[in-house]
Amino acid sequence: MKRDVLERILWSLSVDRFSKSKFKEDPEKYLSRFPLAPEDVEMILSFDVKKMQEMGVNPMLTMGYWIEMSPDRRMSSYNKKLGSEAQYSASIKG
Amino acid sequence: MAEIVGGFLVPHDPVMFVAPDAPPAEQAKAVWDAYETCAKRLAELDASTVIIIGNDHYMLFGTTCLPQYCIATGHTEGPLDQLPGLKKEEIPNNEALARFISNTGKASGFDWAEARSFTTDHSFSIPYQLIVKRASEIKGQTIKAIPIYIASAVDPFITKERCIELGRHLNSAITQFPDAEKVAVIGSGGISHWVGTKESGRVNEAFDRQVIEYCCSMQVDALAALTDDMVLENGGNGAMEIRNFICAMTAIDAKRGHLIEYQPVPQWVTGLGFIELSVE
Numbered sequence: 001m002k003r004d005v006l007e008r009i010l011w012s013l014s015v016d017r018f019s020k021s022k023f024k025e026d027p028e029k030y031l032s033r034f035p036l037a038p039e040d041v042e043m044i045l046s047f048d049v050k051k052m053q054e055m056g057v058n059p060m061l062t063m064g065y066w067i068e069m070s071p072d073r074r075m076s077s078y079n080k081k082l083g084s085e086a087q088y089s090a091s092i093k094g
Numbered sequence: 095m096a097e098i099v100g101g102f103l104v105p106h107d108p109v110m111f112v113a114p115d116a117p118p119a120e121q122a123k124a125v126w127d128a129y130e131t132c133a134k135r136l137a138e139l140d141a142s143t144v145i146i147i148g149n150d151h152y153m154l155f156g157t158t159c160l161p162q163y164c165i166a167t168g169h170t171e172g173p174l175d176q177l178p179g180l181k182k183e184e185i186p187n188n189e190a191l192a193r194f195i196s197n198t199g200k201a202s203g204f205d206w207a208e209a210r211s212f213t214t215d216h217s218f219s220i221p222y223q224l225i226v227k228r229a230s231e232i233k234g235q236t237i238k239a240i241p242i243y244i245a246s247a248v249d250p251f252i253t254k255e256r257c258i259e260l261g262r263h264l265n266s267a268i269t270q271f272p273d274a275e276k277v278a279v280i281g282s283g284g285i286s287h288w289v290g291t292k293e294s295g296r297v298n299e300a301f302d303r304q305v306i307e308y309c310c311s312m313q314v315d316a317l318a319a320l321t322d323d324m325v326l327e328n329g330g331n332g333a334m335e336i337r338n339f340i341c342a343m344t345a346i347d348a349k350r351g352h353l354i355e356y357q358p359v360p361q362w363v364t365g366l367g368f369i370e371l372s373v374e
Contacts, residue, residue, distance in 0.1 A: 008157040015153055015174075058248055059290030059331060060152045084292035088109075088116070088363050 003056045005034055009044065010057065014064035023069065050082050096191070096271035099139045101279035101346045102132050102354075103309055103339050103369040106148065106220040107287075109362040111177035116361035128355035128368040129221075133228035135370055136237070141278040143188040143238045144226045145264070145345070147338045148217030148282040149246035151175075151289075161207035162252045163260055166241040167192040172214025172222075180219060188238035191271055195240075198267040204260065214241050217338075221282045246283065246337040254318035257337045261344025268345070279371075281342025283335025286328070287364040293330060297358040301328040302365035305336060309369050310351035314343050332364070346371050 009031070012019035023030040031041050043051050047070045049062040066078045075089035114122065136144070153174055155161060170185040196206040214222070218241045230237045244260070245252040252260075268277050285302040288294045308317040318340055325333050343351075348371035355368040 004157060011152060011156045015156070053291070058152055060247065061290075063290030064152065079292065079294065082292040084294070086292065086295040088295035088361055 006057055007061055009034055010061040010065040014068050096268050096275040096277055098268055098346055099141055099276045099278055100373055101342055101371045103281045104221050105366045106217045106282045107362050107364045108177055108216050111179050117359045121357050124355055125357050125366050129224040131354050132225045136225055136229035137232040139278055140276055141237055142276045143191060144278045145240045145242055146218050146221055146280045146282055147242045147342050149335055150243055151215055152248050153215050160248055162245050164207040164209055164243045165192055165196055166209040166212035167196055168210040170212050173216050173219035174213045175215050186236055186238045188240055192240045194271050195267040204263045217282050221280050244337060246335045254337055254340055257340040258344050261341040264345035265347050279342045279345045281339040283338040284333055285365040285367045286330055287332035288330035289332045295360050295363050297360050297365045298328055299358045306353055306367050309339055310353055314340055
């Protein structure tokens with residue numbers, strides 16, 4: 001999957017209320033409108049932010065997506081997903 | 095005619111608002127006090143308008159359009175990303191000066207993206223509310239504020255060379271503005287911080303001190319010569335915001351810089367530097 005498409009999805013799910021609502025209702029249906037392979041869908045649904053960053057996705061988007069949409073919105077969990085033991089985390093949202 | 099009276103380089107760290115008690119109290123106080131010092135100095139400069147040069151954090155601009163440089167020429171409010179103690183509000187834009195800058199640019203090779211009705215993020219609103227709005231309270235007179243956003247955090251990044259050119263264009267446009275405005279410029283950002291990456295929480299004081307030295311001694315070319323790879327390695331993705339410093343320093347045509355405060359605060363994930371830029 002192209003990074004551009006992934007960034008579009010993550011941006012929408014970070015800032016757009018309608019997109020967030022539709023994703024929460026039925027994530028697979030929401031993602032079906034984008035040109036995604038099954039492994040791409042799995043990456044998004046599993047909040048694999050490490051893999052996303054390895055694909056070149058801007059870390060501000062992976063963080064925004066995590067904070068807005070993940071079941072566990074804690075930054076400590078985000079850091080673990082990244083493979084980091086960081087004690088402190090930037091949060092661009094209150 | 096308008097004149098440029100000075101400016102500041104300051105951080106825009108949202109973690110200060112989210113976790114105000116995380117660092118040692120003395121260190122936190124030094125940072126909050128630095129904003130107050132900037133506000134008092136801005137009031138003393140008697141500025142009537144402040145231009146704040148900041149950057150989006152992939153909130154305001156999406157994948158469908160990522161401007162290299164954008165100016166808000168109309169109704170302005172913000173921030174979009176409200177924080178405890180940083181609530182959304184109307185911002186008194188100087189629309190006449192903003193439009194003049196944009197129109198002047200069209201005649202001199204700078205095609206500004208214009209935001210006719212704009213919502214800021216924290217990169218504008220933190221310095222606006224803590225410095226400009228506070229200086230207005232001190233003066234008892236409204237100081238207007240113009241948001242300028244340059245591509246410092248989301249690629250494709252504006253080149254540092256273009257930041258110098260943009261700053262020079264701003265200086266020329268401001269000083270051609272026919273009204274008697276006293277204009278200050280704030281470069282909002284930095285210094286070292288890693289946002290959303292596994293290095294988050296790292297602060298590189300050596301890198302920060304190097305940037306501060308360049309800013310205080312007006313070595314704009316040396317600052318611009320730092321490669322993106324060097325900045326990313328030593329200052330993090332957040333340090334790409336030195337572009338905002340470069341643009342502001344050049345816009346002011348500052349003659350010297352004075353370090354007001356520097357605090358490396360890992361609890362706030364940032365090396366926080368405050369510099370006043372003087373025109374004399």
